Amino acid sequence: MRIYTRSRIPGATYFFTVNLAERQGNDLLVKHIDALREAFRVTKKTHPFVIEAMVVLPDHLHCLWRLPPDDSDYPKRWRLIKAHFSQMLACGEFISASRKKKGERGIWQRRYWEHVIRDERDLHNHLDYIHYNPVKHGHVLRAIDWPYSSFHIYVVRGHYPADWAAPSNLDRRLG
Known part of the structure; x- marks a missing residue:
């Protein structure tokens, strides 16, 4: 076991x-x-x-x-x-x-x-995973539309554009 x-x-x-x-x-x-x-x-x-x-x-x-x-x-x-x-x-x-x-x-x-x-890449992959999750589960079409997410803070800090993970920008979703 x-x-x-x-x-x-x-x-x-x-x-x-x-x-x-x-x-x-x-x-x-x-x-x-x-x-x-x-x-x-x-x-x-x-x-x-x-x-x-x-x-x-x-x-x-x-x-x-x-x-x-x-x-x-x-x-x-x-x-x-x-x-x-x-x-x-x-x-x-x-x-x-x-x-x-x-x-x-x-x-x-x-x-x-x-x-x-483990490292910066691992951190960024998990940040993307966290912030994309409401879209993945079909709760919203865009990450910015989910109110219970730190995504909004990351947008204000300039780490993500507000339209990240939006339908027209899916190619930018995971870097």
């Missing part, structure tokens, strides 16, 4: 994908965007990190975090974010027997995907 070991590098930049437990037709993350923002704010206050980029979709999110130079404990941060967000929502979701046994809610998938950013 192969055991997965998470990479833990102090001060590294990580890409994450985090999903709701029930993704089909679920819009909790955008419906309760203020609660999600509060969960991040509270966690960052006690366990600092920098959000380099992020997109929140109805049923999952992608983000890039940079951790402090002496810290690699992103699992704790995710536990806190998930717990705080869950506490702010009324109960009512399906909770499996195994989750009930452990006293867990049924909002988030237990696991998440993490990837250590």
